[in-house]
Amino acid sequence: MLIVSVLATIYQYRYTRVERLRQLRVQATVLAADITAAVAFNDRTAAQEYVDALKLDPRVDAVAVFNEAHQRMAAFQRSGSEPIPDVPTGAQPLKQGYLLASAVARQGTTPVGIVYLRATPVPWSVRLARFSGVILLTLMSVLMLTLVTVAQLALTRANEKLHQRAAELADANARLLEEMEQRSRTEAALHQSQKMEAVGQLSGGIAHDFNNLLMVLKSSLALFGKRIRQDDEVIEQLAERARAADAQSDVSAAREVLHGVADLAAQRRTRQQQIQRYLQTAQEGLDKAASLTQRLLGFARRQPLSPKPLKLDALIRNIQPLLEHSMTSGVKIRYQLASNWHVLCDSNQMENAIFNLVNNASDAMPEGGEITISTADMRAEAARSDLDRALGDHVRLSVADTGVGMDEETRAKAFDPFFTTKPVGKGTGLGLSTILGYVMQSNGSISIDSELGRGTMVHIDMPRALADVATETA
């Protein structure tokens, strides 16, 4: 803007000068036109009258009229100014700022003379007034520039402050992230230690279970051994007394030995029963140990599934008698089977899962109660939650009890391996986690709905199998 105002100043100066010169030329032309006759016919008086008229214009400094013969016809100049010379006869340089215009006096095409006009430069006051506009503009632009600069500085400072603040925030953020990382590390460590604890618990649990079983075995065998030794002792005694009686040929003593043998024989059945009991106990213990080992192995090895399309209703009805049989007294099972679709699943594992759930339900109701096993076909469109919809068409198997229920903490940990609320020796904590693994492998989902004191519902959702294959006959 400064440049523009400077350019404007220069232009105006030049333009003014040009304009003034033009005006001067016009005046000269007019004078020349009027004065032709006077010049042609040497009428100096008339010519001077014309020339004198220009004295009225304060800007005109001097006028001179020459005829063809370069004689001065008429002229005037302001006091202090030089008269205008006839140019060809000696040109003097113009004083600074003065303007000189000339015009040929012509009548038609005939030149009769020449007219010169000289104008004063613009007085400084006038020039100043004219330029005041531009000066004002310049000042304003300078002012604006200053203001803008100041504003810019203020902005920069504010910007710096902002940057500082941002840096501080970034720092705080970094610290926060660090803390979070540390927290997660701590959590991981905690988790790890919890797992170790769980493992410890498991090992402890299993060890305890095995220990018990071994104790059972040990005591049975001990008793068995004791019994055998006892019998051996009696037989030894009798054998000795028989030898003595034989040596002494003591008939009464021999008769006592025979009585003793008869007694021993009479006790044989009870002895056999006792021994049977001991052996059975030992066997039971071994069986339990084997089954426990098997379950552990199954859990560890993640046995391959052999899924087949089957109807859950049919499967459940197949195992119904077994379920009823394994129930403690006071627990009733109710069936609400309403599924018609097939699902793809491994029948053994499904049976095991149901057994497990029913066991858990029954354990949750020590004073008796009711277990409800229900199935239902769930359509994807009618699903109420996004989770259900994502599953597509599926069959829901639910096992509900009216037992003690679970609190939030327990429910959250229910599927954790080796987590159990049952007393030590009764539960391994592997049941639900095994079911979870199996259900996941079968592309299904499992969920627990439970409230302390209200009971528990476990839902297994298995995706619908569309292949129409004949149901598996159990």
Added chain:
Amino acid sequence: MAISFHRCRPAARRTRGAGARWCIAICMISFALACCDAWAQSESDIPLEYAIKATYLYKLAPFIDWPPGAFASPDAPFPICVVGEDPFDGFLAHAIAGRAFGTHPFVVRRLDALTNDADCRIAYIGRLHSQSLQDALAAVQGRPVLTVTDSGTDADNGSIMQFVIEGGHVRFDIDNSAAARNHLSISSKLLNLAAVVKNNG
């Protein structure tokens, strides 16, 4: 700034006659400073007054509105006729040498009498011997001829222009109605300059 200058020249005292001529001669000295080059180069010794009159004759040409048809062709000459006695003695011919009115070069013609077939644009009528002034003027009446008579002759003699000596200067009277009769229109600048402008008759 346009200057419109219409002046009415007051009628000044006209001096005619021999005594005035002497006075004129004195007053013209100031003129003689950087004199007309034509006059300076004159070969004959004519009075300054007639030198000036001679120059006026051709200088009048641009101030007249010549009607169309006044010139036969664009490069036809502009004849200045000197009728009767010639007071210029070749000075006029010298003065017009090389000059032209636009495309019409000036030529001088010497005539003893003015006839109606005389080809003149400007006719300076001097002392006539074979014709009366009236006859001379009548001969060219209605034709585009500027008739000029000398000072010293009667005023209102019917010519369009008449030289007069006034205040030591050669000036002229103009008869505008006579000009109109010859279908000539005279520039107002000239009229302004004239000593007397007659419009009647």
